[in-house]
Amino acid sequence: MNKILITIITFLYFTFPANCLENDFIVDEFLLNKNLEEPYINTNYNYQSTKYIPIKILITEPIKSEKDIYEGQILKFKTVENVFENRKIIIKKDTLIAARVETIIRNGMNGIPASIIIGNFQIPEINSNNLQFEFEKYGLDLSLLVFPIKWALTPLPPLGSLTNFIKGGHAKIKQNQIITINYYLNSLPK
Amino acid sequence: MKIFKIIFLIILSIIFSNCAFANEQDLIKENEIQTKINTCAYKILNSNQIQNKIIFTYDDTEKKTTLNNNKALLNREVIVYGDIYKNIENDDELAAFLSRGIVIATRSYNGVANGFLRSLQIKAAPKKFEIVADKRAVDYMVKSGYHPIGLITFIQKTVSQRRQDVISTHNLASKRLAIIYEYIYTKYPYYLKENPYFNSESYQNFLLTSLNNRKLLEEKIKNNSKENLKYE
Numbered sequence: 001m002n003k004i005l006i007t008i009i010t011f012l013y014f015t016f017p018a019n020c021l022e023n024d025f026i027v028d029e030f031l032l033n034k035n036l037e038e039p040y041i042n043t044n045y046n047y048q049s050t051k052y053i054p055i056k057i058l059i060t061e062p063i064k065s066e067k068d069i070y071e072g073q074i075l076k077f078k079t080v081e082n083v084f085e086n087r088k089i090i091i092k093k094d095t096l097i098a099a100r101v102e103t104i105i106r107n108g109m110n111g112i113p114a115s116i117i118i119g120n121f122q123i124p125e126i127n128s129n130n131l132q133f134e135f136e137k138y139g140l141d142l143s144l145l146v147f148p149i150k151w152a153l154t155p156l157p158p159l160g161s162l163t164n165f166i167k168g169g170h171a172k173i174k175q176n177q178i179i180t181i182n183y184y185l186n187s188l189p190k
Numbered sequence: 191m192k193i194f195k196i197i198f199l200i201i202l203s204i205i206f207s208n209c210a211f212a213n214e215q216d217l218i219k220e221n222e223i224q225t226k227i228n229t230c231a232y233k234i235l236n237s238n239q240i241q242n243k244i245i246f247t248y249d250d251t252e253k254k255t256t257l258n259n260n261k262a263l264l265n266r267e268v269i270v271y272g273d274i275y276k277n278i279e280n281d282d283e284l285a286a287f288l289s290r291g292i293v294i295a296t297r298s299y300n301g302v303a304n305g306f307l308r309s310l311q312i313k314a315a316p317k318k319f320e321i322v323a324d325k326r327a328v329d330y331m332v333k334s335g336y337h338p339i340g341l342i343t344f345i346q347k348t349v350s351q352r353r354q355d356v357i358s359t360h361n362l363a364s365k366r367l368a369i370i371y372e373y374i375y376t377k378y379p380y381y382l383k384e385n386p387y388f389n390s391e392s393y394q395n396f397l398l399t400s401l402n403n404r405k406l407l408e409e410k411i412k413n414n415s416k417e418n419l420k421y422e
Binding site: 021022023024025026027029030031032034036037038039040041042043045047070071072100102103105106108109110112117119132133136141143144147 | 381
């Protein structure tokens with residue numbers, strides 16, 4: 001009897017882990033009970049006409065460096081002026097616009113600048129499908145200066161490598177810096 | 191003697207017709223793959239409003255074991271190599287590979303000298319832009335209706351784990367996977383919850399091998415921290 005029991009236990013011990021799925025504790029802990037909306041998918045595009053109206057916007061809180069923000073953060077902008085379509089106001093001046101920090105690229109060696117990609121613009125009463133998806137703001141690009149110096153110094157090692165210590169500029173968005181996003185008139189809604 | 195000649199000629203004609211048939215079969219197969227790649231690629235370009243011209247080529251002859259960006263930067267051409275394609279199991283994984291190439295090719299259009307400087311920057315800092323390509327590929331995939339977990343399963347299967355990445359032009363595969371996972375968690379948590387890949391062997395293997403990195407992320411979420419994690 002004992003032998004049979006030991007055999008069964010041993011069998012279960014070796015087979016159970018093989019059949020057991022590795023669980024995703026992050027999903028179980030933080031996402032399982034949340035009601036999550038499916039992200040917007042843009043597969044119903046129509047590029048027969050690419051007419052657009054530019055919308056000028058300003059950020060409400062300046063960004064001094066890409067280090068101060070994080071991916072997924074919501075930023076606020078406001079429109080600089082009224083936006084017209086067929087002589088009719090479609091977006092009033094000072095309308096608040098929400099946008100999301102999509103990707104942050106940190107500044108790097110050899111003068112490579114940082115950049116912030118902002119997207120997912122949300123304007124009241126405007127279909128987001130018709131808006132320009134993204135806007136990228138770069139920091140000061142020093143690589144045009146650094147690369148020739150690096151190449152000139154390469155025959156004198158290790159001087160060429162010293163340019164690695166020159167870092168590119170941080171990506172900033174000042175409060176008075178106008179950003180233009182396009183509102184496409186002919187994109188099909190979802 | 192004449193009979194032998196006739197038999198010989200018949201055998202020859204059979205051999206040549208078989209070769210021609212095999213070549214035609216190969217061409218039809220390659221054409222099917224190329225059509226599939228083009229359909230997927232142009233869907234990604236159109237869905238993401240990408241206004242740069244990029245072409246896509248299936249190449250079964252050349253072997254590439256790593257994800258090489260040279261052609262994407264110089265020719266704005268994304269090449270799907272045969273040894274990469276054999277690891278692609280579904281449209282999501284194909285979209286994952288193509289999206290990464292599109293990110294690099296698109297960035298080569300911007301900036302000074304028609305993107306020449308930007309291309310140099312990508313060549314000079316491949317590790318940095320490897321992560322950028324991964325993150326942007328997730329965005330492109332989502333916008334064009336593909337499941338971003340396909341990028342995780344694709345990298346899990348195709349990118350080998352190095353011993354270290356300090357003196358290397360590439361990041362550790364595990365580090366890239368953890369960053370992609372965090373990116374999806376932050377921006378598109380819906381796809382982690384609604385995950386058809388959960389039972390797949392490659393995703394299960396990712397969960398198994400990324401335990402420590404996911405624990406780091408768990409702590410970050412619990413502490414509501416915004417710091418960049420040092421994944422292994």
